[in-house]
Structures are given as structure tokens and as C-alpha cells.
Amino acid sequence: MTVLDARTLNRATLARQLLLDRADLPVLDAVAHLGGLQAQEPQEPFVGLWSRLRGFDPAALSDLLTGRSVVRTHLMRRTVHLVTADDALAWRARHDAMLRQRVLGVYRGELAGVDLDELAAAGRAVMADGEPRSMSELARALADRWPKPGPRPLGEMLVAALIPMVQLPPRGLWRTRAGVRNAPLSSWLGREIDPPAADGSDPVGQDLVRRYLTAFGPAASADLRAWCGLAGLPAAITAVREELVSFRDERGRELLDLPDAPRPAPETPAPARFLPAFDNAILGYHDRGRIIDDAHRGLSVAGARVVLVDGRVSATWHVEADTVVVTPLRRLSRAERTDVAEQGRELAAFLSDDDSHRVRIAASG
Numbered sequence: 001m002t003v004l005d006a007r008t009l010n011r012a013t014l015a016r017q018l019l020l021d022r023a024d025l026p027v028l029d030a031v032a033h034l035g036g037l038q039a040q041e042p043q044e045p046f047v048g049l050w051s052r053l054r055g056f057d058p059a060a061l062s063d064l065l066t067g068r069s070v071v072r073t074h075l076m077r078r079t080v081h082l083v084t085a086d087d088a089l090a091w092r093a094r095h096d097a098m099l100r101q102r103v104l105g106v107y108r109g110e111l112a113g114v115d116l117d118e119l120a121a122a123g124r125a126v127m128a129d130g131e132p133r134s135m136s137e138l139a140r141a142l143a144d145r146w147p148k149p150g151p152r153p154l155g156e157m158l159v160a161a162l163i164p165m166v167q168l169p170p171r172g173l174w175r176t177r178a179g180v181r182n183a184p185l186s187s188w189l190g191r192e193i194d195p196p197a198a199d200g201s202d203p204v205g206q207d208l209v210r211r212y213l214t215a216f217g218p219a220a221s222a223d224l225r226a227w228c229g230l231a232g233l234p235a236a237i238t239a240v241r242e243e244l245v246s247f248r249d250e251r252g253r254e255l256l257d258l259p260d261a262p263r264p265a266p267e268t269p270a271p272a273r274f275l276p277a278f279d280n281a282i283l284g285y286h287d288r289g290r291i292i293d294d295a296h297r298g299l300s301v302a303g304a305r306v307v308l309v310d311g312r313v314s315a316t317w318h319v320e321a322d323t324v325v326v327t328p329l330r331r332l333s334r335a336e337r338t339d340v341a342e343q344g345r346e347l348a349a350f351l352s353d354d355d356s357h358r359v360r361i362a363a364s365g
Contacts, residue, residue: 003248004218004255007266009290010311015262016215017281018052019273019308025053027060028069028084035215035227036083038283039072041303042172044276045082050350051273058174065169068189072167074160077229078102079278080167085189092164092185092193094204098229099161107153114146119154120162124184132168132181135159164193205236210243210258216284218247218257226286253287270311272339274324274347277303282313296329307343309336315361317344322356324348331364 004012014020023030030053031037037045050056064070071088075081078099083091104111119142126141127133133141139155146154159165164185170178186192197203212224221237237256247255257263275281282292282300292300292313299306299316307315307326314336315328324344332340344359 001246001248001254003250004263005250005266006290007311008263009218009249009255011264011266011268011270012218012262013216013281013290014270014308014311015264016217019281019311020264020268020270022052022054027053027056028064031064031070031082032084032087033215034280035211036075036081036087036280038076038079038278038280039082039172040080041277042072042178043175044278044305045172046174047274047276047305047347047351048279050347051275062169062173062176065172071185071188072172073165073185074099076227077283078160082172085191088164088166088185089189089191090194091204091208093196094202094208095228095230096161098231100157102229103153103157103161107149107156110149110153111157114149114157116157116162119146119157123158123163127163127184127187130183130187132183134180135182138182202232202236202239205230205233206240209233209236209240209256212284213244213256213258214261216280217261218255218263219285220249220253220255220287222253222286223284227280227284249287251287270308272336272343273308274317274343275306275308277305279306282306307340309340315340319348319351322348322352323358323360324351326359326361328362328364332361337361337364 027049030049037048039045046058046061049061069085070082071085072080072082073088075083075095122142123138126138135155136151138158139151142154143151159182165182166185166188168181168183170176171180208228212227213219224233225231244256245259249255282288288297296313304316305318306313307317309332314330315326317324317326324347326340326344341359341361345357348356348358
């Protein structure tokens with residue numbers, strides 16, 4: 001079986017994630033291709049798409065949100081994701097059990113003795129009036145009936161797990177600050193959530209396998225689980241295995257992939273790319289070694305914005321007074337600094353409506 005080294009896997013990830021060459025894709029198609037973007041920080045997906053799409057217009061993403069073609073909802077890993085409306089409806093029921101268990105993993109003691117099906121029914125009854133509510137507003141509406149858990153555990157269980165919700169605009173619109181107002185997913189979209197397959201098969205799980213490999217492969221089953229948070233996918237993998245090809249990584253793990261998916265040569269040049277906080281190009285793997293060194297792995301879960309140089313996390317970045325400030329994590333060559341500076345100037349212009357092209361790179365460590 002062919003062994004793929006870390007650099008080969010890195011170039012495959014960059015190609016699948018649209019980070020090797022910016023793509024000429026409509027924004028909706030890009031969101032679908034990526035299987036969504038992690039989006040608990042509302043403005044971060046705009047940078048993620050700017051780094052991936054040629055000529056990205058942030059208004060296009062805002063229009064998709066207000067036009068209800070894209071939604072912000074709790075989904076993979078119980079995090080807020082920006083996904084297409086079609087994927088939200090198709091995937092949500094498959095995530096139900098995982099979402100419940102992840103909330104219980106935090107609030108099991110507080111929610112002990114609460115009948116979750118009864119709580120869900122009560123929450124849906126409150127939301128039936130069509131009024132959007134914050135998490136705390138919904139929890140307070142039920143606090144008299146369930147006073148013991150407290151509003152936070154009740155609210156998180158309802159909004160993140162029991163009732164499929166969307167976070168309504170203006171939350172998540174370009175350059176807009178707004179609190180979270182929730183509405184039921186099906187009422188917002190005017191369509192019902194797809195039910196589980198009646199015959200006990202798992203077509204959604206099989207679709208998730210294919211979609212994950214399209215955007216992240218080659219990858220191990222543990223990587224798939226790390227991306228979506230679902231434990232029950234071995235049967236789905238078995239069902240589609242004949243469609244797939246297999247490799248090994250340098251640790252001996254089996255990696256699965258779609259036969260015709262791009263796997264560029266390891267020497268393929270990789271331009272500098274600025275990634276937003278919590279980008280799935282990093283978080284979408286159990287083994288993140290293909291893109292980030294173990295020494296820096298904590299950055300990816302701490303919300304640091306990072307810069308890829310030669311395809312790997314090599315710096316962090318933030319904005320001060322319309323200036324993109326880059327802090328290298330290793331010594332950058334002169335050519336690398338030039339590449340980072342050029343991309344940084346373009347990012348500064350994007351973030352400032354072309355008012356600023358300022359970038360500052362700290363001395364390399």
C-alpha cells in the first residue's frame with residue numbers, strides 16, 4: 001500500500017481546501033464544497049473565504065445568509081457552523097444524538113432528572129409563536145417548570161441540541177455586530193428537516209464520508225470523526241469502501257480517499273495563506289501534523305489566527321489600527337517574508353475597503 005508522507009498529505013489538504021490556488025467558485029458552492037465553515041466568531045468565515053476564492057465579495061455571503069441559502073447553526077462537534085441550507089436540513093437529524101451527548105458532557109449533573117424529550121416539546125411550544133429568542137430568553141420561559149438546572153444548562157441543551165435552530169441575521173453579516181437570536185431551522189427555511197432513513201440504513205453518514213474526503217482527504221476514520229464529532233460512522237465507511245482507495249501514512253494508519261480527488265506532488269509550490277480563527281483546515285483532523293507542528297497545536301483551539309507558509313502554520317496574525325500584524329513562529333526566509341507581506345497587504349485592503357495596505361511582520365524567531 002502506498003505510503004503518503006506529511007508533505008504529500010499537506011499538499012492534498014491545501015488542494016481540497018482551496019488553499020493551493022484560489023478557486024473561481026460561487027460562494028454557495030464553496031461553502032458546500034468545504035462542508036461548511038466553523039463560525040462561532042461571526043466575522044471569521046469572511047477571511048476564510050477570502051483566502052480561498054478569487055475576487056471574493058463579502059456581500060455575497062451576507063446575501064446568502066439573508067436570502068436563507070446559508071445558515072448559522074450548531075452542527076459538527078457542537079460548534080456553530082456556517083453551512084448551506086440544504087446540508088443543514090440533510091445532516092441535522094444525523095447529529096441529534098451527538099449534540100445531546102456533548103451538552104450532557106458539560107451539564108450532566110445540572111440536567112440530571114430532566115426528561116429531555118419533555119424539555120424539547122416545551123421548548124418547541126414556546127418557539128411556536130414565531131418570535132426569535134436568545135438562548136437566555138428561551139431558558140427563562142421554562143425556568144418555572146425546570147428551576148433546578150439553571151438557565152445556562154437549559155438554554156444550551158435547547159438551542160444547541162434539542163431544537164434544531166438557526167442564528168438569524170444580522171448575526172454573521174459582514175461588519176455587523178449583533179447578538180444571537182434563534183429561530184427553528186425548519187420554520188426559517190420553510191422546509192422540514194430530513195428524517196432518518198426508515199430502513200435503518202445510513203445514507204447521510206455515507207454522504208458525510210464522501211463529502212469529508214472531498215474536502216479533507218486522504219484521511220483516516222479518526223480524522224472524519226474529529227471533523228464531525230460522530231462516533232457511529234464505521235458502517236457508513238464500510239458501505240462506501242468499494243468506492244474508495246487506500247493509502248498509509250508514515251505512522252501506518254490507513255487513509256481513505258476518493259480515487260479521482262487531487263493529490264498534488266509534494267514539491268508543488270504553496271503560497272502564503274491567512275487563515276481565520278478555528279479554521280477547519282486545521283481543526284478538521286485528528287492528526288493535524290500534516291499542517292501544524294505539535295508545538296503549535298494549541299493555537300488552533302485557542303482561536304489564534306494563523307498564517308500558512310509553504311503550507312504549514314508558521315505565524316499568527318491580528319489587526320491593529322488597520323494594520324495586519326504578523327508574528328512568525330519560526331525564522332522566515334526573505335522570499336517567505338515577501339510572500340507573507342504581499343498577502344498581508346491584500347488582506348489589509350480587504351478588511352479596510354482598500355483604505356489600508358499596511359502590514360507589519362515582527363522579527364522571525
